[in-house]
Amino acid sequence: MSYYSEVQVEFQSVTSLLAALLRVSDPLLNRALNQNELTVHLDDTKANRAMLTKIQKRYPQVQVSMTGASSLQGYGGGRRKAHVIIPRRVVRGLTNDIGFFMGEDKSAAIISDDDRKHFKNAQWQNEMKQQYGLEQAKDKCRLEGWTFQEKKLKNGNIQLEIAV
Numbered sequence: 001m002s003y004y005s006e007v008q009v010e011f012q013s014v015t016s017l018l019a020a021l022l023r024v025s026d027p028l029l030n031r032a033l034n035q036n037e038l039t040v041h042l043d044d045t046k047a048n049r050a051m052l053t054k055i056q057k058r059y060p061q062v063q064v065s066m067t068g069a070s071s072l073q074g075y076g077g078g079r080r081k082a083h084v085i086i087p088r089r090v091v092r093g094l095t096n097d098i099g100f101f102m103g104e105d106k107s108a109a110i111i112s113d114d115d116r117k118h119f120k121n122a123q124w125q126n127e128m129k130q131q132y133g134l135e136q137a138k139d140k141c142r143l144e145g146w147t148f149q150e151k152k153l154k155n156g157n158i159q160l161e162i163a164v
Helices: 014-023 027-034 046-058 113-119 122-144
Strands: 004-008 039-041 063-065 084-086 098-102 107-112 147-152 158-163
Touching: 014 046, 014 084, 014 098, 014 122, 046 063, 107 113, 122 147, 122 158
Parallel strands: 039 063
Antiparallel strands: 004 107, 039 084, 084 098, 098 107, 147 158
């Protein structure tokens, strides 16, 4: 039987996390994302109802519900709760769903021990952090009314030029 473990992450914004997941160059995730199988389960609050509209507008391929954190499906029936879920049935080679829990005082990537070889490696984590940070900066620019241009550098880094 496989067990889930948590990896503490700095992800606090659902919209930035979604953007990072959709941008990260990961062949295992691409199938799930292209088949409209990524799901978001928000708590039913005023702030989240406003976020719902933003998510649906920006990411029409993402399924959103206002039911709060939902159960991850694990091998042997193991269950954990998450707000963003990538189902195992659409990602070849996974034995369990992958989830992201976004609480007020902590956030965590929830990945089973069986699937950790792919999703807990340093390269994947670094790319997710880079994409998430980029999306956070772009959201801040949009909020402030600033314009920005994104450039991918030869070394793989991403440069964001901002006009205030």
